[in-house]
Amino acid sequence: MRCGNECSPELSLLAEPLRRRRENRELSAEEWALLRCSRCRGWLRPHVLWFDEFYDEEHFRFESSIRAAAETDLLVIVGTSGSTTLPNHVASIVHERGGTILDINIEENAFTPLARSSQNGAVIRQPAARALPELLRCSG
């Protein structure tokens, strides 16, 4: 979560009582209060990119990601559909440089063709919880 008023760049987890919440009922006054910024009392918001927003360096490390992609030899993409621009841009840069792309996902996605056509690339059709530990075991 982050402050919707942008009073600070700090990120925080959703308050524990809200994370543990399972009942489908309206929020209590105390629960609503947990959705307020502790500094300015503005509303907190999820730290995600909404449709009317754009990637920037401050929140999403846009330029840093592009620079890192230009030096990446191996890109492991885990469990994402590839429906936003920055991850696709990063994958394209690694692919164009001749890097290896590994696509770990239970289904076909925007990165699958890049992984299949990248040098030494691979597609693993397994849940991340199974594929990643196995990958670590094999790399050690």
Ligand SMILES: [Zn+2]
């Ligand atoms: Zn704030």
